[in-house]
Amino acid sequence: MAGDERVLAGGASFIDFQTDPSRYRHWKLAVDGEVATLTMDVDENGGLFEGYQLKLNSYDLGVDIELADAVQRLRFEYPEVKVVILRSGKNRVFCAGANIRMLAGATHAHKVNFCKFTNETRNGFEDSSENSGQRFITVVNGTAAGGGYELALATDHIILADDGSAAVALPEVPLLAVLPGTGGLTRVVDKRKVRRDHADYFCTIEEGIKGKRAVQWRLVDEIVPNSKLEGRIAERAREFAAASKRNASGQGITLTALSRTMGENTIRYGSVSVEIDRAARLATISIAAPEGQPPAGIDGMIAQGASFWPLQVARELDDAILHLRINELQIAMLVFKSHGEPANVVAYDEFLESNKAHWLVNEVRQYWKRVLKRIDVTSRTLVALVEPGSCFAGTLAELVFAADRSYMLIGSRQGDNRPPPSLQLSALNFGAYPMSHGLTRLQCRFQANPSDLERARARIGEALDAEQAEALGLVTFALDDIDWDDEVRVFLEERASFSPDGLTGMEANLRFVGPETMESKIFSRLTAWQNWIFQRPNAVGEEGALRRYGTGERPQFDTTRV
């Protein structure tokens, strides 16, 4: 079975999620007024790991890190952009999907993490379209196969060249014995509403579908002869721009490089720090409150740029989570702590709430939403420790509600002259940050008695002590100084002793109470089945389809239907 760790290319010691357009190897970002063009032109020799070439615009995680960066920058740096054209820089090939040799040689954990990140990136297209008015149009100039078509599926409009050969395809099942797992199966039927038996046919043919049938079956929105293609793209871009609800203007904020210092067991950002205890298998993520009050108004926020505290913390936290997910696979638990003046956190929340109509404030809020969603689908036990000196207020309190368990100290500690901890709610806990299934974390929490939600809302702005927070159902356990050390230590030790897989499955079920959306279905129904298949010898065994692909040998299947 696949499993040996690959070697990162170029002597890299870890996978870095930070990049910027000057360093892109696979994408070109060009902006012309309201229209941005994202051109995929993958550098065959630019793989993240050694041992494979990224032929035919196939991609690996490195390619997707650039894409995610570009989509993020478009939202913050280009207020004027209302339409993003996604297209290929190669002739007669749109994108061949995830690189098969990369997948075949990847560990199970890498496959799963790769799919999770690429799913988040594609969900990001839809989030941008819905919440920032940047609409996405895909131009399929050749073959869009597997992950290539899944890229297109995440956009608002798909134009297929009508040249007798350009086609869309999801050939994973017949060719590779895995699923179109980057949202493909779900989006085909749930988003594009392709009839399920048509989808069954489409997903079992290698060559895909082109021409009129692609439109009739709703797989693409239109087919256009090559001679008219550029004109049609420009026309659609104008239409989508005109219909966009983006109301941004003025300057964007440049997403400058993060301040980040990586040590053996630490990562220090400006406001976030990570301490890694490998023996205990835990990483402590600490967030510092802002040192002062928020800027007086929008101009002040723009002047602060990427150092505007909520934006800076969101970026740092996002990077920390992604880093820990993929570079620290032995870490079982993420422990959230905070320190600083809660009043300052609350003041920033008030700024974000009173200025929410401004496009850039909206982007900051939407980004926090996405970072918190990323935490929700992170397969590590999430713990919040609310201790003296902490500042879990408003937006930061979402980390407490995202946690699988939270502990809050009653009173102070002996010999510690900091005040007892408080937890504080703000308006942002009541709608700004829905989870992927559509509920806020507090709605999730108060399924039994929705009146508890109103009871909590009535306490917005109060500094709640541990017993109050526990009584309101906002923390799991309130403990006094005498019990704290033992209870928390035993919990963390015991948790680290459990099967990592059992915990992953348990947490993925308990965290998402109630409804499902297309996005949450992608992370549950689709992803969980794909992860199962990623363990099955028919896909990943020595004789499985993923390993045999391209060798000229046919895969050997255990024909048992399970």
Next chain:
Amino acid sequence: MAGDERVLAGGASFIDFQTDPSRYRHWKLAVDGEVATLTMDVDENGGLFEGYQLKLNSYDLGVDIELADAVQRLRFEYPEVKVVILRSGKNRVFCAGANIRMLAGATHAHKVNFCKFTNETRNGFEDSSENSGQRFITVVNGTAAGGGYELALATDHIILADDGSAAVALPEVPLLAVLPGTGGLTRVVDKRKVRRDHADYFCTIEEGIKGKRAVQWRLVDEIVPNSKLEGRIAERAREFAAASKRNASGQGITLTALSRTMGENTIRYGSVSVEIDRAARLATISIAAPEGQPPAGIDGMIAQGASFWPLQVARELDDAILHLRINELQIAMLVFKSHGEPANVVAYDEFLESNKAHWLVNEVRQYWKRVLKRIDVTSRTLVALVEPGSCFAGTLAELVFAADRSYMLIGSRQGDNRPPPSLQLSALNFGAYPMSHGLTRLQCRFQANPSDLERARARIGEALDAEQAEALGLVTFALDDIDWDDEVRVFLEERASFSPDGLTGMEANLRFVGPETMESKIFSRLTAWQNWIFQRPNAVGEEGALRRYGTGERPQFDTTRV
């Protein structure tokens, strides 16, 4: 890894889903007026396979087959029963859950099929409560652990003895490194609305929760001292009976033994037959239309009893599906065919529709709904072939809509003097048989244009030929005689050549378009994660928790979090 086939006990050559109370080894069914009592008293030596003992009221598939039979009989045979008391026949033990040695030694396919059937049985409790007014009360007199507590979770009301030791527990994650996968994780948060952090705590402690906290955390409905237990049970039974909406009266129908003849490659029932082609890896399930018209009224239906055609076919089809699922693991495809007079099928549908207020007609319809749901979650490719002489009308047409693909012949075949096939809709296609996620199969089909549903509804009662059916979107492909043989043959051959796992995952995604319900979440989010875990060495490897349980040796875990 676990994988060797176990040997069936008592020299049995296959697993039989047919039983009746006279043969029960593990359950006692007693009816007293409006109240039935189902007592679990598992015979340690009555395991379905050799090699383990069913201690402490632990169960295997054989125990669950009896339970499913009892719940089914209660609905059809006991119109007067409004309340079912589920309790244990053992002292101080309610049920220890699925037998661990059975699970540890089971093949992956058996684990998955075992969980699927037990999930269907528990969903059946809820279906009976909601749609037949038979409310379920569980009396937990001792430990209800794992699958034991999951049994209770599927009922309407849980009474826990308050004796200082009786407790409910989901110790799977800490003890066995698997999930409480028979609905446990889902029902704890989605049905009982236990707060997710409380659920996290509860699902990671071996000893479970008893007494007041069990009530405060919503894990049970009430705790009652042993001295008052019998009185309280009687009181609750009266209350639930008084509130029941069951409006059945008169005689029930005895579910007499099926007429069934098993051959090497065939199963023949009264109206259903199965032909197994092992080389082609397909099973053809043929359903015969009724020979005549339905009875004139309710009395006639009761007089026919279990031979009332819709009931007989539902029972035969149910048995055939269950048999193929667990005893014929190499079969890749189920091909549905039908033969006989469509007008007779339609006449029965009209009977079921015009008499739907009658409790027994309701039971027949509800049962068909469950059989069709069972087909929806069957991990085999489902195919419908609509050929001359067939009778896919109304209820039987649901098999066409349940299929992953359907083919319908245009016109007749050369040398075949039967009339061209027709497809016919009835009122029952528009609401009687919702899938587990709440949509009808036609709603699923017409997600793109709900007006197509109305267009189809307007054609109820018409004999639609292949081209009409295709134009209405009711079949996948209409083919003429010239193309039929090649197209169908190539499809079936190709399908059989694909990875069984890839198909399972693909079908499980494409079949369930749109919303999810608690029931469908159990079959997607929960089951898919459990199936993943059932492949992970941390659970099922030689050093995994499931294999090591009870050996005195601690499991060895790969600590990578995936």
